[in-house]
Amino acid sequence: MRYRAAFFDLDGTIADSAPGILGSMQYALGRFGLHPTKEQLRKYLGPPLQLMFADFLPPEQVAEGVRIYREYYGGGGLFDAEIYEGIPEALRRLKEAGVAVCLATAKPRDTALRVLDHFELTRWFALVGGTDEAAGVMDKTAVIRKNMRDGGFAPEDCLMVGDRRDDLLGARAAGVDGLGVLYGYGSREELESHPHIALADSPLAVMEFVLHAED
Structure with a gap:
């Protein structure tokens, strides 16, 4: 894997x-x-x-x-939100396969934890990464880098999954691969015009890519 x-x-x-x-x-x-x-x-x-x-x-x-x-x-x-169809299954299957599922959001970490707890998703995450002004973690690149430090991951072992150019640009700046999702807020045109290794049209397609991507 x-x-x-x-x-x-x-x-x-x-x-x-x-x-x-x-x-x-x-x-x-x-x-x-x-x-x-x-x-x-x-x-x-x-x-x-x-x-x-x-x-x-x-x-x-x-x-x-x-x-x-x-x-x-x-x-x-x-x-005031809804979890995308297929997300709970995708997170569960990734974790069961041995993938460290981590959050990397521009939201403050405490706020993100409240969301995951509310929707009963926290149990699938090995790390919950978010912005932290006091610690100087202010953008997506910094969140990704902190996740790598906290988890002991090398850049080549990580994939950033997101729906906007900030996710893909943050991944590139941190030295990790970026996968764009087409079911979120970014358009295909936006995602295709920024560095990415693949695009996925559903959470289950993301899971399949992660599990079957070859070295």
């Missing part, structure tokens, strides 16, 4: 989190008198929150926007 570890993104890869995320974005921006539609905000699903707020607010207000968003989202919006 080629990969010892599979790093999964959360939003758009494990869970369709759009309702809670978009609603929380609208709430936070509304506090500044801004009222974009959910369709206008969909392109920000996946990348770090700071990038979205930077497009709408002056630099000195970005941190406050992120704080308001996280307070509102943490109050319940994070559970």
Whole structure:
């Protein structure tokens, strides 16, 4: 088996989190008198929150926007999501096959843990990686690198699975292979235009790739 570890993104890869995320974005921006539609905000699903707020607010207000968003989202919006069909089976079968299933999300780690716990997925994960401002882990590349350090994985043993260009670019910067998923928030055009080893159209297709990829 080629990969010892599979790093999964959360939003758009494990869970369709759009309702809670978009609603929380609208709430936070509304506090500044801004009222974009959910369709206008969909392109920000996946990348770090700071990038979205930077497009709408002056630099000195970005941190406050992120704080308001996280307070509102943490109050319940994070559970306004659905797990993609096939994810529980894919995670279970990967773990049973000896693959270290790890999370690699741009969400704060504590928030990501709450989501996994709520949807009863935590048991399948060997590591839960997320951003941690206090530790200087601020983006997808840093999360992937921390997962590798914490798990003792070499870059060639790891695969990053995600639905947006940030996942693929983060994987490339960390020296690991990237697999794009077509059922999330990124388009085929977006994923095909960034470094990837393969594309998969379902969670079970991801599982099959991981289990049968050859050296």
